[in-house]
Amino acid sequence: xxxxxxxxxxxxxxxxxxxxxxxxxxxxxxxxxxxxxxxxxxxxxxxxxxxxxxxxxxxxxxxxxxxxxxxxxxxxxxxxxxxxxxxxxxxxxxxxxxxxxxxxxxxxxxxxxxxxxxxxxxxxxxxxxxxxxxxxxxxxxxxxxxxxxxx
Amino acid sequence: xxxxxxxxxxxxxxxxxxxxxxxxxxxxxxxxxxxxxxxxxxxxxxxxxxxxxxxxxxxxxxxxxxxxxxxxxxxxxxxxxxxxxxxxxxxxxxxxxxxxxxxxxxxxxxxxxxxxxxxxxxxxxxxxxxxxxxxxxxxxxxxxxxxxxxxxxxxxxxxxxxxxxxxxxxxxxxxxxxxxxxxxxxxxxxxxxxxxxxxxxxxxxxxxxxxxxxxxxxxxxxxxxxxxxxxxxxxxxxxxxxxxxxxxxxxxxxxxxxxxxxxxxxxxxxxxxxxxxxxxxxxxxxxxxxxxxxxxxxxxxxxxxxxxxxxxxxxxxxxxxxxxxxxxxxxxxxxxxxxxxxxxxxxxxxxxxxxxxxxxxxxxxxxxxxxxxxxxxxxxxxxxxxxxxxxxxxxxxxxxxxxxxxxxxxxxxxxxxxxxxxxxxxxxxxxxxxxxxxxxxxxxxxxxxxxxxxxxxxxxxxxxxxxxxxxxxxxxxxxxxxxxxxxxxxxxxxxxxxxxxxxxxxxxxxxxxxxxxxxxxxxxxxxxxxxxxxxxxxxxxxxxxxxxxxxxxxxxxxxxxxxxxxxxxxxxxxxxxxxxxxxxxxxxxxxxxxxxxxxxxxxxxxxxxxxxxx
Ligand SMILES: Cc1cc2nc3c(=O)[nH]c(=O)nc-3n(C[C@H](O)[C@H](O)[C@H](O)COP(=O)(O)OP(=O)(O)OC[C@H]3O[C@@H](n4cnc5c(N)ncnc54)[C@H](O)[C@@H]3O)c2cc1C
Ligand code: SF4
Ligand code: SF4
Numbered sequence: 001x002x003x004x005x006x007x008x009x010x011x012x013x014x015x016x017x018x019x020x021x022x023x024x025x026x027x028x029x030x031x032x033x034x035x036x037x038x039x040x041x042x043x044x045x046x047x048x049x050x051x052x053x054x055x056x057x058x059x060x061x062x063x064x065x066x067x068x069x070x071x072x073x074x075x076x077x078x079x080x081x082x083x084x085x086x087x088x089x090x091x092x093x094x095x096x097x098x099x100x101x102x103x104x105x106x107x108x109x110x111x112x113x114x115x116x117x118x119x120x121x122x123x124x125x126x127x128x129x130x131x132x133x134x135x136x137x138x139x140x141x142x143x144x145x146x147x148x149x150x151x
Numbered sequence: 152x153x154x155x156x157x158x159x160x161x162x163x164x165x166x167x168x169x170x171x172x173x174x175x176x177x178x179x180x181x182x183x184x185x186x187x188x189x190x191x192x193x194x195x196x197x198x199x200x201x202x203x204x205x206x207x208x209x210x211x212x213x214x215x216x217x218x219x220x221x222x223x224x225x226x227x228x229x230x231x232x233x234x235x236x237x238x239x240x241x242x243x244x245x246x247x248x249x250x251x252x253x254x255x256x257x258x259x260x261x262x263x264x265x266x267x268x269x270x271x272x273x274x275x276x277x278x279x280x281x282x283x284x285x286x287x288x289x290x291x292x293x294x295x296x297x298x299x300x301x302x303x304x305x306x307x308x309x310x311x312x313x314x315x316x317x318x319x320x321x322x323x324x325x326x327x328x329x330x331x332x333x334x335x336x337x338x339x340x341x342x343x344x345x346x347x348x349x350x351x352x353x354x355x356x357x358x359x360x361x362x363x364x365x366x367x368x369x370x371x372x373x374x375x376x377x378x379x380x381x382x383x384x385x386x387x388x389x390x391x392x393x394x395x396x397x398x399x400x401x402x403x404x405x406x407x408x409x410x411x412x413x414x415x416x417x418x419x420x421x422x423x424x425x426x427x428x429x430x431x432x433x434x435x436x437x438x439x440x441x442x443x444x445x446x447x448x449x450x451x452x453x454x455x456x457x458x459x460x461x462x463x464x465x466x467x468x469x470x471x472x473x474x475x476x477x478x479x480x481x482x483x484x485x486x487x488x489x490x491x492x493x494x495x496x497x498x499x500x501x502x503x504x505x506x507x508x509x510x511x512x513x514x515x516x517x518x519x520x521x522x523x524x525x526x527x528x529x530x531x532x533x534x535x536x537x538x539x540x541x542x543x544x545x546x547x548x549x550x551x552x553x554x555x556x557x558x559x560x561x562x563x564x565x566x567x568x569x570x571x572x573x574x575x576x577x578x579x580x581x582x583x584x585x586x587x588x589x590x591x592x593x594x595x596x597x598x599x600x601x602x603x604x605x606x607x608x609x610x611x612x613x614x615x616x617x618x619x620x621x622x623x624x625x626x627x628x629x630x631x632x633x634x635x636x637x638x639x640x641x642x643x644x645x646x647x648x649x650x651x652x653x654x655x656x657x658x659x660x661x662x663x664x665x666x667x668x669x670x671x672x673x674x675x676x677x678x679x680x681x682x683x684x685x686x687x688x689x690x691x692x693x694x695x696x697x698x699x700x701x702x703x704x705x706x707x708x709x710x711x712x713x714x715x716x717x718x719x720x721x722x723x724x725x726x727x728x729x730x731x732x733x734x735x736x737x738x739x740x741x742x743x744x745x746x747x748x749x750x751x752x753x754x755x756x757x758x759x760x761x762x763x764x765x
Contacts, residue, residue, distance in 0.1 A: 002364070002367065018199060019199055019201060019202050020198070021198040021199070021202055021203050021204070021207040021372065021374050022198075022367070022372075022373060022374050023197075023198065023309075023333060023691055023694060024691075026691070037691070038691075039364050039367070040363070040364050040365075040366045040367050040640075041366075041367045041373050041374075042367045042373075043207070043208070043367055043368065043369075043372050043373055043374075043496075044367075044368065044495055044496040044499060045202070045207050045208035045372070045495070046208060046495050047202040047207055047208065059495075059499065061496070061499040061500065061502075061503045062361060062363075062364050062365030062367075062368055062404075062496075063363060063364045063365070064361040064362075064363045064364055064365030064366075064404075065361060065365055065404040065500065066404075066499055066500060066503035066504070067503045067504060068503070069503070070499060070502035070503035071502070072495060072498050072499050072502060076289070083289050083491075085487075085491050085498075087487075087498055087501075087502050088502060089501075089502045089503075089505055089507075090502065090503055090504070090505050091505050093505075093507070095487070097484060097487055097488065097491065099287050099289065099488050099491070099492070100266045100287045101266070101287060101289045101290040102264040102265070102266065102290050102294060103264045103265070103266050104263065104264030105264075106297070107297065108264065109263045109264070109294075109297050109298045109301060111184070111298075111301035111302060112181055112182070112184045112185035112301075112302050113184055113185075113188055113302075115185065117188055118185065118186060123186055123585070123588065123589050123592065124589070126248075126537055126538070126539050128182060128252050128255065128578075128581050128582070128585060129181070129182055129185040129186070129581070129585075130255060130259065131252070131255050134254075134255035134258050134259060135219065135220075135252075135254050135255045135258075136219070136220035136254065136258060137219045137220055137254075140251055140252075141219075141225065141226050141227075141247075141251040142251075142539055142540055143227075143247065143540045143763060143764075145540075146244075146540065146541075146542045146543075146761065146763045
């Protein structure tokens with residue numbers, strides 16, 4: 001099954017349940033730990049893997065086409081603004097990569113209502129918020145009126 | 152009454168209701184808040200907007216950026232490109248509108264913290280191709296979601312929206328939507344003055360190539376459940392180009408995208424014998440589509456056509472020759488990041504099959520078809536165009552409003568505006584958001600009223616699959632086979648099989664014809680009847696049941712449009728064997744449908760394609 005949960009690492013916190021876009025990570029009522037209830041609806045998107053504070057979730061590639069013995073592990077560190085990957089091949093080779101994920105502090109986006117309120121008349125113009133400045137060109141491009149063929 | 156169908160009814164009032172917090176929905180939230188400071192703006196989402204929609208795992212490129220600040224491209228160049236790729240048939244007004252605004256959107260993304268790669272020599276954004284720029288996009292969705300959360304009055308996660316509500320007095324006006332909470336089973340009634348649908352495109356209309364555990368590894372996400380179309384069609388909103396499904400050339404099984412590999416890393420495709428085959432198909436393609444064969448760059452569907460030809464001729468596997476392009480450490484990292492940012496499964500495939508792209512080529516394949524509106528394809532709703540430049544018959548009031556009053560669309564929802572991708576979908580959400588604010592302001596006190604009787608009926612209907620299961624389950628000992636109901640998965644697999652076999656899926660090499668389509672419609676009709684007998688074991692399966700409803704209705708639209716268009720406009724996406732050539736004299740038009748939910752009738756028509764750009 002695409003994702004699975006290690007029994008000894010999961011503490012049942014539910015973060016994976018909360019994030020899964022496919023709604024397939026559920027808490028097993030008997031063990032109080034999470035598991036993938038519908039592996040054939042898993043996209044291997046790793047959203048749950050990245051979100052798990054205990055690193056309890058891993059992926060075993062789809063049985064239809066992925067031979068055993070591989071692993072693709074991830075560590076996403078929001079405070080550092082990075083994501084790190086460790087890829088282990090079936091034949092034992094290893095590759096490691098780290099990439100940035102964000103250049104600004106989390107939570108720092110300025111809400112649209114913190115900008116000065118636009119003039120009500122501009123509601124009828126084709127201009128969107130922060131334009132034309134945000135376009136970084138002087139004017140918003142337009143076209144001459146379209147002459148419809150008659151008849 | 153079933154175990155969960157006794158759930159409470161919750162009413163939520165808003166000025167603007169946004170259905171689906173993906174790229175279109177998040178853009179709509181941001182812009183409607185900017186213009187509508189005092190409005191009540193609500194997002195309702197079936198998953199969690201932090202990681203929902205097609206961008207849940209991230210992206211490695213922004214595929215729509217003009218670069219007007221450096222005079223790299225202008226909006227009219229982009230219209231020509233999209234028009235060429237779609238074999239002449241696009242809404243040029245909508246595409247121009249997105250192109251002229253999209254740079255501002257991308258500049259905002261960068262300001263918010265999305266890392267965009269820069270060319271060290273020029274300081275400009277690093278280009279992957281003419282229209283694409285490279286990003287470190289693992290957190291693309293969480294960043295966009297942060298902006299949306301700060302814009303909306305409230306975000307309701309984990310509510311599956313099942314139906315739109317119409318005004319009691321004016322049947323062609325939207326009044327809100329209903330759905331249920333997937334966690335607690337409560338029934339939600341959203342009453343709104345304007346509704347923006349950003350519920351995304353469709354996977355799993357056709358049988359995917361992996362049918363076991365791997366069926367979830369479709370190219371478009373398995374949660375792209377056709378809701379954008381499934382919600383709109385029953386309102387009678389006019390839909391266009393539903394036959395224009397897309398088939399994608401992708402790395403085999405993992406479905407890793409090929410853009411960065413072809414454009415940036417200079418990989419190339421060959422057949423099994425090392426031959427670069429594409430050019431050798433030119434004359435044959437020309438005999439099918441005439442002048443369109445000369446389009447530069449070669450349209451996506453025609454490149455598929457060449458690959459299909461090679462595969463049929465027994466020259467597979469088709470390979471992506473990746474080795475030479477990965478000659479430096481940086482390029483190797485770029486190649487891997489491309490997948491680790493947006494299709495991690497491809498890395499899993501490589502690791503499991505001992506493929507190092509630096510050393511060996513990787514197989515390519517053609518996917519099952521998808522129905523969507525934001526990629527190299529443009530199925531979706533017929534919407535009003537921008538007031539300042541849309542031809543007269545393309546506008547009826549508010550930009551991005553469908554033919555239903557007060558009902559707007561963005562992203563995959565909107566038809567005719569191909570190639571918008573993530574940045575363009577967000578931009579289209581912004582356009583719809585601003586328009587919806589104007590619509591709400593203009594309404595003044597003339598707010599729509601929901602119909603209590605309609606709501607009561609819908610509540611019963613929505614929870615019925617739970618009851619079907621409870622009743623039916625008592626008849627059998629155990630297992631999944633029951634005489635009285637089928638599970639959502641069983642229904643889905645029936646749909647996928649028939650679409651694959653009759654409506655041009657991969658098993659027929661994408662070929663269909665009139666008799667096959669008529670047979671498909673018969674079988675879809677019976678499946679639609681059987682949907683009344685879906686049994687859902689729990690709330691999660693209830694979500695699957697309604698996703699299936701949306702998919703089946705969308706599939707019927709696909710079959711009807713495919714039947715209506717008597718030509719083969721996009722060889723490589725699908726073939727009408729009974730009309731094997733492109734026919735500009737009859738079919739240089741959009742196909743349109745309007746569904747009547749009361750009678751079940753579909754009204755098909757042609758709509759003109761205006762070329763506003765030379
Ligand atoms: C593998 C892959 C690679 C891609 N590569 C690129 C790329 O490199 N560059 C690029 O720019 N674009 C790329 N795209 C395209 C881009 O992701 C889409 O064009 C864009 O996300 C479409 O936006 P949308 O708002 O229409 O849909 P989505 O972003 O999918 O949003 C739809 C939202 O609606 C919600 N929803 C659906 N149904 C319901 C319902 N019934 N009730 C409530 N909520 C619902 C979903 O959960 C989701 O949040 C790629 C897509 C994929 C899948
Ligand atoms: S997030 Fe991790 S620890 Fe929490 S329930 Fe899921 S698997 Fe268990
Ligand atoms: S990988 Fe994605 S789809 Fe699969 S269980 Fe985790 S969050 Fe859900």
